[in-house]
Amino acid sequence: MTEDRSVTGAYVDHDLCTGATMCLQMARGGFELDEAGQSVFRPGGQWAASDLEAAADSCPMAAISLVRDPRKPGD
């Protein structure tokens, strides 16, 4: 998978997230669990765009969507 530099963040849909935590394995600095045990994106955390892509891909519930900056097109 080639890294898409336009990826600037992620969004976790809490109607879908079951707290499987695969995203925390794939992008440790990018996600954390809230009090209810559901994943939330950490905008200020340490992550690379490729980590977020891997996290979104790994989710068994397809709960993670990537946020892209249209002004920074991917390679």
Added chain:
Amino acid sequence: MSETVLPGGADLDDLLSREAIDDPFAFYARLRETGPIYWNRRWNGWVVTGYHEVVEGFRNHTKLSSDRFAGPFGEELSAASSQYQQLFAFLSKFFVWKDQPYHTRIRSLVNKAFTPRSVESLRPRVRELVDDLVESVRGERDVDFLARFAFTLPIVVIAEYLGVPPEGRESVRAWSEDLGAVIFVRGNDTDRMRKGDEAMDHLVEFLRPVVAQRRCHPQDDLLSGLVQVVDSGDALSDDEVIANAILMVFAGHETTMNLLGNGMVAFDRFPDQWARLRDDPSLARTAADEVLRYDGPIRAMARWATEPLELGGQRIERGDRVLLVQHAANHDPAAFTEPDRLDIARWPNKHTTFGQGIHTCLGAPLARLEAEEAFHGLSQAFPRFTIHEKELHYVPTVVSRSLTQLHITFPGS
């Protein structure tokens, strides 16, 4: 006897009563109305039936353990484990029954093969299999639906994906059924363990040369993938590959078979929803989740407390057994409007059938895909169908929701 007896006469502590097994909708509703969590004397543990309490229980994996080889479940197994060594040597490597870190290590290695994107590549093959199966039952008066459709689809899909040789599939089915008796605690105790031990022995001996062969000649299948990670930094031993391949074969068909069977019964009860799906096939995706919610293949999953905790206002002590009843949670009016109605457009549908937390079903995307394609294919081919059984019966277990048999007539073209 001072058991919890309701005015209707049902014993709320008997999770294997006729009513609990054949009509869990009514039985679990009464449990839930009594309290979202209560101490069950017969099962000797806490039974959790409220939606929010079940979800909270699943997500609290640090205090509610899945380990079957420690705590109260381990004590029960330790006597048997010396007698049935092969069975327990391999069951103890099933990552589903382990806590962190082993669970997370194995899960992370196999997760890639079961992501929604990875299983999407199987859709054309699943559709082709569904089309063939639909033609094979068209116009037949007395189709054994579980054997001829609901079993065949998932076993072929998972066997092909893993790379299990086709000639072994019928044997794998029989062994898997004996193993299922151990896993779902079905039938007579000694008989169950003896057969399960033999079945595990056969499965291991069947898979060992296949795994060895994949090590020398990798192919484009999941067994080769599992073997290959042995050679990178984070390695799986041969026995770990074999054990978790057996887990995937087992988990990959038994539950999906029951999902498809239960789905046909649900659509028979709500023919308007069958017609709706036939008219609008784009509802197949949400229909799959609604069948999973309405009458999924799993009733409940067991945990045990490694530390004291509060759940639903009750204090659970260290060492207590806890049964999280997903079927009950999925019908809790606190979480679903008109929970006892099948609504194939229901969305969002935050059912608990795949579990929650770190043990969320690995195969969920594959199960959804198979159910989607099966109900889509069948509803397009048959405007109606007839179930033969006047009364449906289910296998008496606390864990799974499995029909004993299901015979269907499908009209001709």
